[in-house]
Amino acid sequence: MFRLWAKIFKDNHLLKDTVIRDDSDDTRTHKVFRALDEVIYQFDLGKPVWLDATVTEFRRHDKARFTQDNFIESIDFDYLEIHVIEED
Numbered sequence: 001m002f003r004l005w006a007k008i009f010k011d012n013h014l015l016k017d018t019v020i021r022d023d024s025d026d027t028r029t030h031k032v033f034r035a036l037d038e039v040i041y042q043f044d045l046g047k048p049v050w051l052d053a054t055v056t057e058f059r060r061h062d063k064a065r066f067t068q069d070n071f072i073e074s075i076d077f078d079y080l081e082i083h084v085i086e087e088d
Contacts, residue, residue, distance in 0.1 A: 001044075002087055003085050005018075006035075006081070007081045008081075008084045015077060019085070035076070043080075046072060048080065054070060062084040063083040
């Protein structure tokens with residue numbers, strides 16, 4: 001089982017969160033991208049851009065923050081954080 005926890009923060013307060021579960025036999029990368037697509041659908045957001053710093057952070061900690069720099073349109077929160085909380 002693969003689970004990804006997504007959270008939206010503003011002024012150090014948690015505004016929204018969700019956990020996406022994926023039981024498929026797909027690769028980890030596909031699971032992450034599919035889960036992120038589900039998160040942006042649930043939160044009604046534009047698709048964030050994976051900057052080099054974002055990729056490095058995610059590889060190192062299984063966690064990434066998407067700030068205004070990662071989005072083309074304006075966002076009304078400080079950042080979207082994703083975190084892999086379970087992998088098979």
